Amino acid sequence: MYQELKAHVLKCLNKGVRYDGRKPLEFRPISIEYGVSASAEGSARVRIGGTEVIAGVKMETATPYPDTPNQGNLMVNVELLPMSNPKFETGPPGQQANEIARVVDRGIRESKCISVHDLVIKPGELVWGVNIDVCSLNDEGNLQDACALAAIAALKDARLPKVTEHDEVDYDAPKTDQKLPLARLPVEVTVIKVGDQFFVDPLSDEEMAIEARLTVGVTEKGTVCALQKGAEAPLSLEDLEKMVDIAVKIAPTLRNAL
Amino acid sequence: MTENVLVKDKEIVVPGEPLAQGMSFLPGPGTYRDGDRILAQRLGMVSVEGKVVKLIALSGRYSPKIKDKVIGKVIDVLMTGWRLDIASPYSAVMTLKDATSEFIPRGADLTQYYGLGDSVVCQIVNVTSQKLIDVSMKGPGLRKLRGGRFIEVSPLKVPRIIGKDGSMVGMIKNATKCEIIVGQNGIIWFDGAPEMEVIAVNAVKKICDEAHLGGLTQRIADFLKESTGVDVAQGGAQ
Numbered sequence: 001m002y003q004e005l006k007a008h009v010l011k012c013l014n015k016g017v018r019y020d021g022r023k024p025l026e027f028r029p030i031s032i033e034y035g036v037s038a039s040a041e042g043s044a045r046v047r048i049g050g051t052e053v054i055a056g057v058k059m060e061t062a063t064p065y066p067d068t069p070n071q072g073n074l075m076v077n078v079e080l081l082p083m084s085n086p087k088f089e090t091g092p093p094g095q096q097a098n099e100i101a102r103v104v105d106r107g108i109r110e111s112k113c114i115s116v117h118d119l120v121i122k123p124g125e126l127v128w129g130v131n132i133d134v135c136s137l138n139d140e141g142n143l144q145d146a147c148a149l150a151a152i153a154a155l156k157d158a159r160l161p162k163v164t165e166h167d168e169v170d171y172d173a174p175k176t177d178q179k180l181p182l183a184r185l186p187v188e189v190t191v192i193k194v195g196d197q198f199f200v201d202p203l204s205d206e207e208m209a210i211e212a213r214l215t216v217g218v219t220e221k222g223t224v225c226a227l228q229k230g231a232e233a234p235l236s237l238e239d240l241e242k243m244v245d246i247a248v249k250i251a252p253t254l255r256n257a258l
Numbered sequence: 259m260t261e262n263v264l265v266k267d268k269e270i271v272v273p274g275e276p277l278a279q280g281m282s283f284l285p286g287p288g289t290y291r292d293g294d295r296i297l298a299q300r301l302g303m304v305s306v307e308g309k310v311v312k313l314i315a316l317s318g319r320y321s322p323k324i325k326d327k328v329i330g331k332v333i334d335v336l337m338t339g340w341r342l343d344i345a346s347p348y349s350a351v352m353t354l355k356d357a358t359s360e361f362i363p364r365g366a367d368l369t370q371y372y373g374l375g376d377s378v379v380c381q382i383v384n385v386t387s388q389k390l391i392d393v394s395m396k397g398p399g400l401r402k403l404r405g406g407r408f409i410e411v412s413p414l415k416v417p418r419i420i421g422k423d424g425s426m427v428g429m430i431k432n433a434t435k436c437e438i439i440v441g442q443n444g445i446i447w448f449d450g451a452p453e454m455e456v457i458a459v460n461a462v463k464k465i466c467d468e469a470h471l472g473g474l475t476q477r478i479a480d481f482l483k484e485s486t487g488v489d490v491a492q493g494g495a496q
Contacts, residue, residue: 002375008405012452019407021456205407 006194006209013197019206020049024199025246030257032149034157041175042158046150048201050140052084055132055150057158057180061121061169062129072119073129076105078136078147085139085204096143103188103228104134104148107217111186111225114155118181126167128160130180141203144215148188149254155180156258186225187254189247190215193233198243200250214240216247220255224248263306270316271298277311288313320346320413320443322385329403329441330393332376335368342380345410345443348389352380356394377403377447379439399439406437406449409459411466413444418469419462426465426475433482433490434458457485 013024022028028049037043040056062073078101080088088094093101108114119128132154134147158180162173192202193212202210211233217226224244229235235243261280265271277289278296285296289311298304302315320328322344330342330350339353354362358371372378379400380393395401411419419440420427431438436450436458446462448455461478468474483489 004405005407008407011405012455015452017452017456019456021453021460 002208009206009209010195019203027201032153032257042154044150044153044157046146048146051146052137053146053150055134055154057154058131060129064127069124070120071116072127076101076132078134080136084136100144100147103215104151106226107186107188111184111219113184113186115181115183141207142201144190145188184219186217186219187251188215188217189250191243191246214243216244218248218251222248265304269304272301284310286310286312288315322346322382322391324382326382326442328443329379329445332372340372350391350393352393403447406447409446411444415466415469419465429490430458430461433486433488
């Protein structure tokens with residue numbers, strides 16, 4: 001259905017020109033605004049060009065999972081709101097929302113970004129549960145990277161709420177000054193392959209022409225902490241290496257915006 | 259009951275806002291009568307001409323008009339034609355008869371003429387009161403669009419983009435050497451060299467952003483000259 005679009009995107013890429021005039025490996029301008037929600041423990045609004053998402057971190061005290069008695073709980077939820085793209089529907093999260101949530105979760109979890117052991121209040125009994133909620137406000141492409149960036153920005157902004165002597169959270173009291181202990185700042189970069197061309201930060205039009213994509217979670221040391229391959233076309237080992245290299249090279253641009 | 263206009267000329271009104279009171283006034287385009295009042299149907303600017311209250315819409319989607327040339331996208335292949343999305347609240351139907359002058363045998367696979375997702379330039383031939391829209395491909399310049407890229411702008415900016423006798427869009431075409439087709443429904447198609455397409459798209463977006471300001475032609479000519487190096491300002495064009 002998108003054969004002609006794909007051919008046109010490829011024709012532009014072969015000349016090294018993107019639909020909005022960027023270079024293939026160039027991001028749109030990124031801006032981050034912290035503390036956009038008063039009721040969340042931490043929040044951030046991320047704009048990548050016209051794409052806009054907000055993320056909130058909500059902290060609660062919880063009993064740890066039986067298999068990880070000395071670790072806090074982490075949950076990531078992504079909601080793609082119908083107002084951000086006419087293709088999105090209300091109701092339970094669809095395939096794309098689930099995928100983004102899982103990949104954002106993977107980047108944060110596997111990079112060991114939150115020092116899980118610092119989230120323990122009483123070992124085996126009481127830990128912090130960290131809930132990250134990400135909502136899309138406007139989709140002009142590349143929601144994946146925007147959501148991952150918003151999640152990490154919200155975590156950075158988060159401050160622990162006050163805990164009462166009954167081990168309950170007092171949400172009415174002012175937040176404490178204690179920040180969430182973050183050991184690393186992973187960012188995710190999605191590299192796209194169309195034909196034999198690679199590029200990052202796709203626009204909505206370009207997203208329709210994607211043949212293969214690879215989302216790479218990168219820590220500040222350039223270590224890869226998460227991977228997700230998407231779309232139909234297979235990737236060769238060389239492709240994979242090239243795409244990871246691109247992601248590692250581009251990751252600092254996103255991290256500098258934090 | 260007094261009969262009078264309730265708003266000033268050129269005032270911006272919102273849908274449902276009373277514009278005039280009394281049966282001696284007539285509702286013009288964009289307005290409707292409710293009892294003895296005339297109310298606004300859309301967001302727009304009022305103009306009162308004699309006893310007729312008119313509204314010039316400032317926002318909203320495309321409302322189909324006969325003889326408009328629009329760009330549509332095939333969203334369904336029917337038994338005897340195609341259903342097109344024309345960026346309006348109502349979809350349009352193109353029947354076999356109107357689609358091509360070729361002979362199409364009975365039971366032929368219609369997707370070989372136009373498949374799902376194909377875009378075409380077509381002309382609206384009929385709009386019923388129930389907003390059933392018929393479009394046709396018979397006429398000069400009406401064709402299937404291959405390759406190229408599309409953008410969507412407000413249909414209210416289309417007259418500015420086209421300019422007087424196509425002067426504005428002609429200027430962009432000359433400067434960028436791109437093929438450009440502007441549909442009355444606000445869908446615009448571009449095909450040309452990649453970097454020139456970007457300039458053409460930006461020029462059109464600039465027109466939309468600055469449509470309400472004066473001296474637009476000159477500013478677009480300057481913009482095109484700066485971006486492409488081609489001086490397109492026609493002698494004394496303002």
